[in-house]
Amino acid sequence: MNELILVTGGAGFIGSHTVDALLGRGFRVRVLDALVAPVHDGERPGYLPAEVEFICGSVTDRSELREALEGVDAVFHFAAYQDYLTDFSHFFLTNSAGTALLYELIVNERLPVRKVVVASSQAIYGEGRYRCQDHDIQYPDQRPPANLELGEWAVLCSQCAAPMEALQTDEHVVAPHNSYALSKRDQEDIAIKLGHRYGVPSVALRYSIVQGPRQSFRNAYSGALRSFAVRVLTGQPPVIYEDGEQLRDYVSIHDVIEANLLVLGDSRADYQVFNVGGDRQVNVRRLAHLVSEAAGGDFEPEISRLYRVGDSRHIFSDVSKLRALGWAPRVSQREMVREYLAWAAEQPGLEDSFAQARAVMEAAGVLRTASAGTR
Ligand SMILES: NC(=O)c1ccc[n+]([C@@H]2O[C@H](COP(=O)([O-])OP(=O)(O)OC[C@H]3O[C@@H](n4cnc5c(N)ncnc54)[C@H](O)[C@@H]3O)[C@@H](O)[C@H]2O)c1
Numbered sequence: 001m002n003e004l005i006l007v008t009g010g011a012g013f014i015g016s017h018t019v020d021a022l023l024g025r026g027f028r029v030r031v032l033d034a035l036v037a038p039v040h041d042g043e044r045p046g047y048l049p050a051e052v053e054f055i056c057g058s059v060t061d062r063s064e065l066r067e068a069l070e071g072v073d074a075v076f077h078f079a080a081y082q083d084y085l086t087d088f089s090h091f092f093l094t095n096s097a098g099t100a101l102l103y104e105l106i107v108n109e110r111l112p113v114r115k116v117v118v119a120s121s122q123a124i125y126g127e128g129r130y131r132c133q134d135h136d137i138q139y140p141d142q143r144p145p146a147n148l149e150l151g152e153w154a155v156l157c158s159q160c161a162a163p164m165e166a167l168q169t170d171e172h173v174v175a176p177h178n179s180y181a182l183s184k185r186d187q188e189d190i191a192i193k194l195g196h197r198y199g200v201p202s203v204a205l206r207y208s209i210v211q212g213p214r215q216s217f218r219n220a221y222s223g224a225l226r227s228f229a230v231r232v233l234t235g236q237p238p239v240i241y242e243d244g245e246q247l248r249d250y251v252s253i254h255d256v257i258e259a260n261l262l263v264l265g266d267s268r269a270d271y272q273v274f275n276v277g278g279d280r281q282v283n284v285r286r287l288a289h290l291v292s293e294a295a296g297g298d299f300e301p302e303i304s305r306l307y308r309v310g311d312s313r314h315i316f317s318d319v320s321k322l323r324a325l326g327w328a329p330r331v332s333q334r335e336m337v338r339e340y341l342a343w344a345a346e347q348p349g350l351e352d353s354f355a356q357a358r359a360v361m362e363a364a365g366v367l368r369t370a371s372a373g374t375r
Helices: 013-024 062-069 088-108 145-149 179-198 224-233 253-265 284-294 333-345 354-363
Strands: 004-008 028-033 053-056 074-077 115-121 129-132 136-138 165-167 202-207 272-276 306-308 367-369
Touching (some): 004 062, 013 253, 028 062, 062 088, 074 088, 088 179, 202 253, 224 284, 253 272, 354 367
Parallel strands (some): 004 028, 004 074, 028 053, 074 115
Antiparallel strands (some): 129 136, 306 367
8 A cells, every 4th residue: 555645734835736746656645734714715725636635624633633644654744824923822833833733643642654744944044144254154133123124124244233245054053033933943843853852753844935836825925926926917016125135045846846755755864954945046126027027028126115024134045955865956946937927827816915915014013114225
């Protein structure tokens, strides 16, 4: 009998692509997903293949999670709460306590799970890794609110206050500074440390911003590509936060799936964390141009002076650790953008959600407008 894999959050973006890949490799798949709004409307999504066993339930519910774990050989744990809002406890209940419950059940009931892969995030690096010309490598703290309010975006040296150069961030130092990232660090610690202690082989993958079809328009956390795509497809220019010079290493869902399958089958990955990123940097302004180009339009992005509290200035991951196991990102930024735009343009009910998302985030004090700075 082929192995049975449980995918929590398997009705979501990364989860559902992982489900497809697992079925394609001959695994049997069970999904546990609470079909949470706003990503879902309470219905099993049409893209989940009929042969998937679907349990509508929460990773925070003991009996639902226990039922989902019955007879399972391995787990992909994707279910999570992701947002920028200030309902702090929600992050820890779903992401931290949900993961603790998963390990509690596996350990206490001696379930024969051979591997757990948890979805961590680049967000746990906070501002990441920098170099000051005179004071060497630093892992800076959050940018001071007063600087952001003045539209001064640069990350400054803690000793001489000179602007620093952003570097690729490897796996060694984490510095989470928002509630999502703090809960993701908990999730990793639970998986790697308790997994190790109790002999449950576990891997944490720190994804950079993942892009691809099925990424919900309604997931405010899903990054700039979604926001820019919705704008240009409704005939409006992309709106850029800060000055558009922020560097990111967007990674394609197809490359992420290869990473997921690799660590599922490779015991060298056990009890380790790995970055999974695009391995090339692109600034947000360039991403907006690629989106405009893919949509066949000529939209000059709006530089708005808007900024999001808790955003990292530059963040891009060093993926050499996962490369050493034979993985490499293959999809170019342009292909990634084209694929997403082609999918987005086909979706029913596409409407500009920017104004509504802006109102919610401004009311929560998460999205603010600088009093000065680049326009
Ligand atoms: N998409 C990215 O760029 C990215 C980057 C870094 C990390 N991640 C992580 O990858 C994972 C998947 O992200 P995604 O982009 O596919 O998100 P998504 O919102 O598309 O999918 C998450 C799924 O989890 C389900 N879910 C939420 N709470 C649940 C609960 N309590 N019980 C059961 N199901 C629940 C949702 O209904 C949804 O189907 C998450 O853990 C996320 O933190 C994503």
